[in-house]
């Protein structure tokens with residue numbers, strides 16, 4: 001999917017919501033556990049109930065890898081279901097990959113070619129030759145960790161290196177990578193106050209913003225500092241939506257939570273028109 005197509009979907013749906021599919025067998029409704037593939041059945045129900053309210057879905061691969069081969073199969077079925085039934089949805093493999101160049105190429109092939117995700121999250125720590133293999137894929141997006149939502153972000157990311165915070169170095173350095181137009185960045189919703197500085201460095205890039213909902217990030221604060229002329233934000237909520245209920249009505253409850261966020265986003269988009 002191109003960035004322009006993503007922007008088109010945002011205006012069409014009046015939403016820049018990304019729903020995180022972080023499926024945990026211990027948190028899902030008990031009746032689904034009898035299904036042949038409970039993880040896929042859970043995802044399918046959530047997707048069918050919320051697809052009109054969201055522009056993106058983000059399975060975090062950890063929640064699938066934890067179940068071995070069966071988990072990978074559930075992930076593959078989920079992405080195939082999204083691509084076949086809702087081809088206008090932007091898909092994100094939250095896998096936080098990155099390695100020496102030839103290995104990164106294999107990661108990129110796995111997520112972009114084999115699984116056909118639109119994007120994958122990548123850690124910047126190994127630098128240019130670990131990121132550029134992902135950027136080589138046309139109309140695929142590499143979402144680089146810039147300033148993450150967790151407390152540990154302050155261990156390294158906000159520390160100064162040669163007079164500048166490391167997350168700023170990541171943003172500035174990565175802009176010069178080959179095919180950097182395929183870059184997006186992760187910025188945690190819990191760090192909204194950093195967004196105006198971030199926008200000075202990457203005014204036009206899309207930012208994936210996790211941390212609204214369970215981690216306490218505030219949508220309005222993020223929008224105040226993070227919106228750009230093309231919206232430029234994908235706001236993720238995982239647990240806050242998919243585990244709104246663990247009863248038979250789980251998908252309906254997830255849709256209600258998603259609707260609350262979508263209505264807030266619609267209002268924000270109307271205000272900046």
Ligand SMILES: O=c1ccn([C@@H]2O[C@H](COP(=O)(O)O)[C@@H](O)[C@H]2O)c(=O)[nH]1
Pocket residue numbers: 020022060094147148149150186187188210211212213214215236237238239240
């Ligand atoms: O900085 C980051 C980067 C990634 N994540 C991931 O996003 C979701 C958030 O889930 P919630 O349940 O809405 O808290 C999860 O997959 C994280 O691994 C992040 O939270 N922060």
